Amino acid sequence: MNKIVLLPLVFLSLFFQVNCQSKKSFEKYKDASLSVDERVEALLPLLSLEEKVAQMRIFHANIGVDADSKGNLKLSDKVVEKLKLGTAGIKNPGEHMDAVAAAKFNNVLQKYIIENNRWGIPGLFVTESYNGVDAEGCTKFGRPINSAASFNSDLVYKIWDVVGKEARLRGMHMCHSPEADLVRDPRFGRMSEAFGEDTYLTTQMVTNAIKGVQGNYEGLGKGTHIGAVAKHFAGYGQVLGGTNFAAIEISERTLIDEIYPPFEAAVKDAKTLGIMASHGDLNGIASHGNPELLTGVLRDQWGFNGYVVSDANDIGRLHYFMKVAETPEAAALLGLNAGVDIDLYAEDAYALLPEMVKKNPEIETLIDRSVRRVLRTKFILGLFDNPYIKISEVEKGVRAKSSLDLAKESDLESIILLKNENNILPLDKNKPTKIALLGPLVKPSTKKMFETAASSNVSFIAEKGFDLTDGKGGAPNLLERDPVAIEKMVEMARKSDVAIVFVGGDEFTSKEAFFTNAIGDRASIDPVGAQDELVEKLKATGKPVIVVLKHRRTLSINVFSEQADAILDTWDLSEFGDESTARIIFGDASPSGKLPVTVPRTIGQIPFHYSMKEINYKKGYLFLKDGPLYPFGFGLSYAKFEYSNLKLSNNDMTANSEIEVTVEVKNTSIVKAKEVVQMYIKDDIGSVTRPDKELKAFEKIELNPGESKVVKFKIHPKMLEFTGLKMEKTLEAGDYTVMVGTSSQEYLKTSFKLKTN
Missing domain, CATH: 2.60.40.10 (Immunoglobulins)
Structure with a gap:
């Protein structure tokens, strides 16, 4: 009978010991005076296997993270179920709200996440940045290729410092940007998201972007900035044929000497918190299942200690797309072994890990490795101690006058003057002049922005004429030639003193080709539609023709180059882009941008970048003038x-x-x-x-x-x-x-x- 009495007492004693240990551990990971690693090691043992795996998965807000008409948190059943275990994070919560509304919303969302998982682990809210923070109500800067064209590293730091601050103020914590890829094939629709063709220039731009967005790393724990995720590791911009998801063939020497350096600098110099793996393969080895790449190079050689996140659904794609894994489970194990810590979006990859551990318990050691990296990031960002945004600081910190002025300054420094026949530019704003603003890339705000930059002596007429495509988001179609629209613009030019024609490409002619039914790459780099014809007919009027080239990929602008009196290459500027262009045209500033890419005469010259091997330049092509149309680093000025x-x-x-x-x-x-x-x-x-x-x-x-x-x-x-x-x-x-x-x-x-x- 004594044994029957004592046995429960032993269990009771053990229960209190374990409970006390758990309580001490709980208190320990909450102790802000301890080191990040100490807090991680105190928290990790408390998590169940399912809770650990939850810290390795990010889902998109579009599956059911929203607000009702009164601004209250509205979650789908699917999201509620996910958040019971916690989460690594959520992509783009509140992206369609203004900054103040987003900050309030994300505070409520974070509170819900913390209060509805056992250990109060906060979530990472993730954004992207191609024109500033990818969300409503933030300062819209030019794209990264514009920053590269400025050749101004300090300016790039300032831009991304604003991005980091504005993102944090709306409740974000990580940014799936910047791109450290080299872009050398203008067929590739994502060209403008990166910093150009050159290794050194890209390295300078990327390191300054990361330092800026992370507040020189010090801004992370202070809650003033967000963490960067440099992408896509590695070689993503080198897809064969310039088509997204295609194979990547790069010699090992080129990989080491040209492709790796921007990523290595992102890790060693800029201390990026995250790395995103590449969609593609490298010489037959899928990047998401490549331990030599994601562990051997990234961690063992370079000492990276942040987390690696998959590109969207790419761990699962090791099975059904890359076809290097027999089953979804095999794909998940490939990614885990390789060193991918977070699975982005998928329900067919790391979601399978709890069941896989039952059959193979050794996998949990790899899971622990990844969870440590995720928790470490959250502690570095100070989310356990200060998870919420001070709403009173948001309005004065987002779209501040200094930020808007910086957007304008960055425009002026990135605009490239490619041609200026007989010094036609700058135009004299004090001289009575009638100017026709013409072409498919004229915006409703273009005329007003030009009027802002000019004087009352200059009058404007504006006509878009025609669109380039039908604007279908997934796979846009080119529109038929519109002779009536062309003749109308030609007649307007005849009645004007100067024709400024806005041509090139837009967000439909160069964009990301998503996995399902989306096309954004092109087999030609000639300007689409009747743009060449328009420029030729405007030139035939005898009036000066100034081309404003807007685009997101390099174009073979032979006709523009031959016919125009002046060409301003503006790529894709900020929200003040047309005003900035007008200021350059009227001489308020001299253009100082330089080409961050080589401009070929024809697609047949590709691959074609300035730093190719010397032997590549030995022979040219029949019936084609040697060399580029415009070389890397080229850009004229109003000065000599x-x-x-x-x-x-x-x-x-x-x-x-x-x-x-x-x-x-x-x-x-x-x-x-x-x-x-x-x-x-x-x-x-x-x-x-x-x-x-x-x-x-x-x-x-x-x-x-x-x-x-x-x-x-x-x-x-x-x-x-x-x-x-x-x-x-x-x-x-x-x-x-x-x-x-x-x-x-x-x-x-x-x-x-x-x-x-």
């Missing part, structure tokens, strides 16, 4: 700049020394203007075939009329390393050519010798 006195501090360099490069740049005109001074280096002879030249440094300077400045660059050994014969980073002795100038084709040059012994 004279380069002189290119000097090296030493003509010999060792593996332990540096060389200082100096060049004098003088503004020889009467216009104050900015210039991008670019330094390229060529390895004259290497053990493997080498690039024709590579951008290694740049600086944007501003000079008053007649002013000179000595610009200085440093050449250091790391700058000259490349992957050699043995597939190891090497520094080879020999001769190197240094080129400093205004583009990749116009420069002064000198040389030095590297001695490694």
Whole structure:
């Protein structure tokens, strides 16, 4: 009988011991004075297997996270069920609300998440950023390709600092941006989401974007900024044929020397909190199931300790699309083994893990590894201690005047002057002039924005004429030629002093090709529709024709280039884009943007980027002029700049020394203007075939009329390393050519010798 009495007492004692331990652990992970790792290790053992897996899954708000007509939280049954276990996070909650409404909504949503899972674990609210925060009521900047065209790293930091602040104020925590991919194929519809074709330029842009959006990392815990997720690791922009989801074939040497560096800098220099894996494969190995890529390179070599998130549904696609896994369960295990920590959206991948663990308990060790990384991110962001937004700070912090002014400034610095025949630009705003604003990319607000930038002496008429497509979101169709609309615009030009024609492409002619029934890539890079014809007929009127080129992919603009008197390449500017363009046209500022890509004459030249191997330039094509239509780094100014006195501090360099490069740049005109001074280096002879030249440094300077400045660059050994014969980073002795100038084709040059012994 004593045994019967004692046995329950033993169990009761054990219960109290376990309960006390759990309570202490609970109190420990809530203790903000402890380190992040200590808090993670205190929390992780408390979670059930199902709760752990919930911390490895992000779902989209469109499955049932909404507000009713009174602004109250409205959740679908599916979402309610998910949140009982907690969640890694939710994509785009409150995206269609203004900033204040979104902040209130996300506070309520976060409160619900915290109060409805056992351990009060907050969720990550995730956005994206291609024109600023991808949500209503935020400052709309130009796209990343515009930032690259500015060649102004400090400006990029400021833009993304605003993005980080505005996103956090509306209750967001992570951003599936920026893109660290190189984009070298203009058939690819997502071209404008990245920073161009060059490794060095992209690296500078990406690191400054991440530092900005994360508030130099310090803004994360303070609750002022959000975490970045650099994407798509790796090689995503190199899809064959320029079509989304296609295979990716990149030599290992190119991968290491050209594709990896922006991602490596994102990890080591900018301390990105997240990395997104690539949709594609790399030489036959699906990126989402590639442990050498996601663990070997990313973590073991570079020391990344954040989380890796899948691109949408891509773990499940290892089975039914990539077909490298026999079953959905096998696909989930591939992703988990490779190092993908969070499954984005899918119901057929990590959702299967709890059942898989029953058959293979060892999997839980990998699950714990991923959950640690997710929890760590939430602690770094301070979400356990300060999960809510102060509503009183939102209105004054979002769309502040300084942010709107920055959008305008970034526009002015990114607009590229490609042609200016007989110095037709800038136009004199004080001279009585009638201007026709014409073409398919004229907006309802274009005329008003131009009037804002001009004086009362200038009058405007505006006519869109025709659309390029029928505007169907998934797979738009080109519209038939409209001769009546063309003739109407030609007649308007005849009655005007100047025709400004808005042509190129829009959000329907260049966009992401989603997985289901969406097409955004193109087999041609010529301007669509009757745009060439329109420019030719406007030119035939005898009136000056100024082309404003708007686009999201590089276009072969041969007709525009031949016919127009001036061309302003504006890519996809901010919400003030037409006003900024008008300010450039009327001379309020001199254009200072430079091409972040090479502009080919025809699609037949692709692949075609400035830093290809020298041997690629040996032969041209029959019946085609050699070289690009416009080279990388090219961009005119209203000023004239004279380069002189290119000097090296030493003509010999060792593996332990540096060389200082100096060049004098003088503004020889009467216009104050900015210039991008670019330094390229060529390895004259290497053990493997080498690039024709590579951008290694740049600086944007501003000079008053007649002013000179000595610009200085440093050449250091790391700058000259490349992957050699043995597939190891090497520094080879020999001769190197240094080129400093205004583009990749116009420069002064000198040389030095590297001695490694």
